[in-house]
Amino acid sequence: MDAAVAEDRKDSGDGATAYDGKDIMVGDGDGDKNTATNSTARTGETAVVENEGKTEVNSLDETKTTTEGPTQTDSPSSETINVAASPDDFDRTGGVIPMPAITSAPQRHSVLTIPGAYASAPGMELQRADTLARSVVTSMQANHETAPVTENDNGLAVASPVEEAIPHHLLPQAHGVDAEQQAERNNAQRTNQTNPFLILAVVLQFVVIMILVIVLVPEKNKGLEESTTIGTESMKTESPTSPPTSAPTILADTWDLLPGSTLSALDDPNSAQARAYDWVLTDPNRTSYPQWKILQRFALVVFYYSTGGEAWNLQEDWLSYNVDECSWYFRNLLGGATNFFFHEGLLTEVGSESQFQDSVCNADGQYMHLVFTENNMVGTLPPELSLLSDSLQYLEAGSNENLYDLIPSEIGLLTNLRTFSSDRNHHSGQIPTEIGQLSNLLHLELGRNPFTGTIPSEIGNLDVMDHLSLRYCPGMSGTLPTELYRLTNMVTLRAEGLSGITSGKLLPEIGQMTKLDYINFHSMPFNSSIPTEIGLLSNLRRFNVWTCQITGSLPSEFSKLTNLWRIDIDDNLITGTIPTELGLFKDLNMVWINGNKFSGTLPGSIFESWGQLTYLKMNDNNLEGPLPSQLGLLTSLELLWASGNAFSGTIPSELGLLNNVTELFLHENNLTGRIPESLTSMAALDHLTLSNTSLSGSIPDGLCENVWDMAYVCNVYFGIISICYDVEKVKFTCSSTDLCGCDACGECNSTGI
Numbered sequence: 020m021d022a023a024v025a026e027d028r029k030d031s032g033d034g035a036t037a038y039d040g041k042d043i044m045v046g047d048g049d050g051d052k053n054t055a056t057n058s059t060a061r062t063g064e065t066a067v068v069e070n071e072g073k074t075e076v077n078s079l080d081e082t083k084t085t086t087e088g089p090t091q092t093d094s095p096s097s098e099t100i101n102v103a104a105s106p107d108d109f110d111r112t113g114g115v116i117p118m119p120a121i122t123s124a125p126q127r128h129s130v131l132t133i134p135g136a137y138a139s140a141p142g143m144e145l146q147r148a149d150t151l152a153r154s155v156v157t158s159m160q161a162n163h164e165t166a167p168v169t170e171n172d173n174g175l176a177v178a179s180p181v182e183e184a185i186p187h188h189l190l191p192q193a194h195g196v197d198a199e200q201q202a203e204r205n206n207a208q209r210t211n212q213t214n215p216f217l218i219l220a221v222v223l224q225f226v227v228i229m230i231l232v233i234v235l236v237p238e239k240n241k242g243l244e245e246s247t248t249i250g251t252e253s254m255k256t257e258s259p260t261s262p263p264t265s266a267p268t269i270l271a272d273t274w275d276l277l278p279g280s281t282l283s284a285l286d287d288p289n290s291a292q293a294r295a296y297d298w299v300l301t302d303p304n305r306t307s308y309p310q311w312k313i314l315q316r317f318a319l320v321v322f323y324y325s326t327g328g329e330a331w332n333l334q335e336d337w338l339s340y341n342v343d344e345c346s347w348y349f350r351n352l353l354g355g356a357t358n359f360f361f362h363e364g365l366l367t368e369v370g371s372e373s374q375f376q377d378s379v380c381n382a383d384g385q386y387m388h389l390v391f392t393e394n395n396m397v398g399t400l401p402p403e404l405s406l407l408s409d410s411l412q413y414l415e416a417g418s419n420e421n422l423y424d425l426i427p428s429e430i431g432l433l434t435n436l437r438t439f440s441s442d443r444n445h446h447s448g449q450i451p452t453e454i455g456q457l458s459n460l461l462h463l464e465l466g467r468n469p470f471t472g473t474i475p476s477e478i479g480n481l482d483v484m485d486h487l488s489l490r491y492c493p494g495m496s497g498t499l500p501t502e503l504y505r506l507t508n509m510v511t512l513r514a515e516g517l518s519g520i521t522s523g524k525l526l527p528e529i530g531q532m533t534k535l536d537y538i539n540f541h542s543m544p545f546n547s548s549i550p551t552e553i554g555l556l557s558n559l560r561r562f563n564v565w566t567c568q569i570t571g572s573l574p575s576e577f578s579k580l581t582n583l584w585r586i587d588i589d590d591n592l593i594t595g596t597i598p599t600e601l602g603l604f605k606d607l608n609m610v611w612i613n614g615n616k617f618s619g620t621l622p623g624s625i626f627e628s629w630g631q632l633t634y635l636k637m638n639d640n641n642l643e644g645p646l647p648s649q650l651g652l653l654t655s656l657e658l659l660w661a662s663g664n665a666f667s668g669t670i671p672s673e674l675g676l677l678n679n680v681t682e683l684f685l686h687e688n689n690l691t692g693r694i695p696e697s698l699t700s701m702a703a704l705d706h707l708t709l710s711n712t713s714l715s716g717s718i719p720d721g722l723c724e725n726v727w728d729m730a731y732v733c734n735v736y737f738g739i740i741s742i743c744y745d746v747e748k749v750k751f752t753c754s755s756t757d758l759c760g761c762d763a764c765g766e767c768n769s770t771g772i
Contacts, residue, residue, distance in 0.1 A: 392418050395421075400416065412437045417441055424448075437460060442465055467491045473495065476502045479502025490539070511535075518542055533557070545564070552576075554580065559580050559582065565614075585607075589615065590613070594615075594616045594617070602625035602627060602629075605629075623647030633655055635653065650677075669690065678703060694716065707722060713757070727751050
């Protein structure tokens with residue numbers, strides 16, 4: 020036991036040990052210090068034991084030395100054992116050579132304290148304690164006599180059994196350690212030792228992530244907030260910087276106004292959205308703009324990049340930080356009550372009048388007109404245009420040829436839009452049904468695009484709309500929506516050239532559209548007759564239903580359309596006679612009734628009031644009888660096609676009065692007699708066809724260069740086969756007539772035949 024005490028003192032490093040006459044000091048459990056000076060002759064040891072203020076010197080060898088000076092203690096209950104040892108007492112491995120037992124008169128346990136030692140108890144963790152208490156149990160004679168020492172043959176002391184002063188059953192008993200519990204305690208100890216490092220690692224990782232977020236996403240949303248600083252001063256350059264690689268966190272309360280596709284598009288550095296976003300970030304004036312203006316500028320720049328603004332024909336001042344966006348180049352709009360034309364100088368409607376404006380913005384600086392017709396735009400219409408919903412009224416992107424892809428569904432958010440035009444482009448897919456949400460829309464022009472799918476019935480919800488054009492979209496299919504007939508404010512309705520539409524009817528409900536000025540359904544497969552309700556359209560000026568498989572005859576109510584300016588009902592299956600009531604149409608400019616099954620005679624009276632007529636095409640019918648002399652009254656006429664009928668009799672000499680006619684087609688008729696000399700007075704005449712007739716006599720010399728045979732040129736138009744719309748003049752051979760004269764017919768005989 021005493022050797023173990025000496026080993027603990029040597030290893031602790033906190034006690035002081037002296038050899039060869041130096042002090043050795045061991046502190047007790049109360050922190051008191053006891054010092055002694057000792058000397059040892061040769062290899063002898065001296066043990067000095069202080070007990071209750073008395074000092075005894077026990078000889079451990081033949082030489083004894085008395086210690087000088089007693090050690091003071093602060094408590095009578097404290098005992099300190101001071102041991103002096105020489106270096107010879109330690110073996111080469113650092114252990115202590117066993118020493119004879121030291122006896123003393125104990126009546127109580129002495130405490131040996133070694134600072135820095137470790138202590139533990141069952142169920143507790145190993146702990147480093149300031150003191151380690153050890154019980155020194157000695158068995159002493161009541162008279163304090165020293166026990167006899169037994170020596171071996173080498174003269175060394177032999178340990179003697181110690182008579183325990185405390186009964187064995189009262190001493191602390193050792194308990195076995197459960198291996199599983201010990202393993203759990205070890206794991207718990209390792210966990211406790213490791214957790215601080217894990218927590219530190221997590222904290223450091225969080226800090227690093229926050230730093231990266233701040234660096235990589237430099238307050239991105241602040242660029243589009245009112246009176247908020249975005250980015251740093253070093254970003255104030257004209258050229259955009261690299262866009263963010265993740266969705267921004269800016270625009271706190273307004274970023275949710277962006278279309279859903281905007282955030283994902285920002286991850287693509289080449290997208291129009293990312294480039295526009297960087298442009299906004301680098302705007303040196305951004306902090307002075309209100310929130311709506313930043314959004315407006317962002318939307319316009321996305322529009323610029325999405326439609327290839329770098330290659331626009333006209334792009335003056337676009338993307339200039341020093342020029343307000345209201346002064347960026349815009350194509351001026353010339354507006355009328357129902358029809359819109361593009362011209363230099365901007366006109367806006369004010370009642371029945373129009374006045375010029377010098378800006379596309381309203382008085383508050385909000386964009387109202389975005390007009391870029393025929394400006395070489397290439398790309399797509401971006402959904403970000405919906406950010407202009409508070410003010411945009413005119414969106415014109417027609418006749419650019421290279422605008423493609425879908426029309427974004429976000430178009431339905433532009434609820435202030437009055438005009439949306441994107442015709443003559445390459446938009447694909449289906450027309451978005453969201454167009455039906457544009458409750459203020461007046462003008463919708465989407466013709467000449469390769470759309471697919473059906474015509475959205477939601478268009479019928481646009482009850483204030485007065486102009487609709489879906490012409491020449493052959494990829495559209497299905498039926499003509501009957502909801503179109505609910506648009507009672509409609510003025511212009513154009514659905515021509517929709518060759519993919521398989522069915523539809525010219526329904527009686529058309530009579531509700533009393534404001535109609537222009538109907539064009541050509542090539543719509545109606546396969547029905549014209550309803551009598553057509554007579555209710557007293558404002559109708561243009562009626563175009565050619566190649567619509569219309570059957571039956573013209574209803575008598577048709578004569579009520581006295582404001583008609585153009586009748587275009589050619590290439591149908593209309594039967595019956597030509598009503599004399601057509602003479603009431605004093606404003607007629609064009610009449611195309613060719614390619615039907617009209618029969619009977621041509622009433623001459625109708626021409627008495629057609630003084631403004633320029634085009635009259637009545638060829639390829641079953642008309643018969645003479646050509647009316649009243650045709651000579653059509654002094655404004657430029658084209659007269661009467662071929663392919665059964666007209667008989669002679670050519671009226673009054674036709675010589677038609678000085679503006681360039682084409683006079685009379686071939687394939689039963690005409691007889693001579694060619695009137697008066698025809699040589701037709702100064703503008705260029706094409707005169709006379710083949711396949713029964714005309715005879717000589718051709719007037721003045722007409723030799725004007726006489727041609729005509730060959731029909733039949734083409735496929737809009738998927739409809741063999742529409743013979745044009746004719747081609749070929750050299751007149753005279754083989755199909757009894758005419759003579761000119762080079763084609765040879766010399767005439769003396770009788771002029």
